[in-house]
Amino acid sequence: MGKTADLTAVQMAIIDTLKQEGCSQSAVSRHLSGKSVGRKKCGRKRCTMRRGDRTLRKIVEKDRFQTLGDLRKQWTESGVETSRATVYRRVQEMGYRCRIPQVKPLLNQKQRQKRLTWATEKQHWTVAQWSKREMPKCLKSSVKYPQSVMVWGAMSAAGVGPLCFIKGRVNAASYQEILEHFMLPSAEKLYGDEDFIFQHDLAPAHSAKTTGKWFTDHGITVLNWPANSPDLNPIENLWDIVKRKLKDARHNTLDELKAAIEASWASITPQQCHRLIASMPRRIEAVISAKGFPTKY
Template sequence: MTTDTLHKEGKTQKVIAKEADCSQSSVSKHINREAKGRKRCGRKNVQAIGIIAPWRELKQNPFKNMEEIHKEWTPAGVSASRTTTHRRLQDMGFSCRIPCVKTLLNNRQRQKRLAWTKDKKDWTAAEWSKVMFSDESKFCISFGNQGPRVWRKRGEAQNPRCLRSSVKFPQSVMVWGAMSSAGVAPLCFLRSKVNAAVYQDVFEHFMLPAADQLYGDSDFIFQQDLAPAHSAKATSTWFKDHGIPVLNWPANSPDLNPIENLWCIVKRKM
């Protein structure tokens, strides 16, 4: 859909400019030029024509590549090069970036996250300071594609000093840790599969001593995710026997746990 089509439909210049994502003055000049029968010399002004269909399609599906986007310009009435297409997208405010990765959530999990947020939105800083956030994280020698960049000259791509080594099965270790506003707990290196028994052993030797050091005789709330070892009946019984309240936590919500930022800092420093 072009500016001419929108004008024939009786749209105002302001509406056309908004739909075409261009200035109102460009729309006015284009309409006046067509009304007087004058043709524009030189290359077509893509900004004045305004490509509505590809723009709407890109808003609905932002994962299209440049080749797919470029092919959609011809049905819209514009013949432009790939460079012009790319420049036009930049003018519209689009930039091609590596997408951020986030845990997939179903509708039920989204509703539980929303309910959890509404329930906790009135918590004060003093209430959050009582929470001890915990989590396990795997530390590997190789971090996949998240390695440092290399400065090299042309032809040095295969130079041994410019290569980063990788292995299929890198050595790794699972680490348990906890943090709160009062400080951090000592790290626990887990050398076996984490089940309910191993998890309770971590509580006895690491979590309880850290809680005594950080909180003393004051009350605290323990936070954990919904991993099988965490949500086991034996684990719930252990918390009840020791009188430790556990913070209600929505499923698949690592982004709500501030300890994830701490793990990221540690791994980046490593």
């Protein structure tokens, strides 16, 4: 009884308000009964049919790199005249999202197989084993065209080593000079007297016979490495961190740029390096799952 009385009181209050607004008794009755005037369904009528939506899906799946303008043009040519906004809504409804495509190295079948074989061989390596690896990499940053600077640096799970600013192109001879004067001090800083495995990619200066002899003469083990595999190298992520920090400031001269790079590099912590090294087992599994194709890393 209490609920009925409350409901009646509410209804009476609504009726009084609507009458004060000038509504007729029939309008008030329709409001209380839940009936509305006009169309039963509110909202804009759907302007495309299911058959047309299926056509759009085929267009999208044929080439995932098309823009909304491209999709609209092809959809119109198929007989469905609609707006760009409608194309966007239908694509969203299909589960697709507009994204800038990631740039990944082009891998042929032989390279993918080598990546897959390499990852399978390293599948059971522990984080401790990956922590025995030193990874160098060069970074090229520009101030304004045509000025630029190239930098060499190395990392391990224990942190980063000293930077080397490079003048000119890197060939086998100049690379070996870098190894002698910067890599060895880095290894001593990061590993002390412990053994380590050195890793670099397959750049011509790295894979030269004289460079291989340099490592042999110094008793340093070099990790075999698959071609076109930056997603397997955590130092790529480290350089991304450095470059993001450089974007926050303007550098008018090369000296300013060098100082900014050194400051950014010096701010990298051993914890950041260790987290990147600890991602290696996941990277390996990603390569295996992708059957050698590029991964999200």
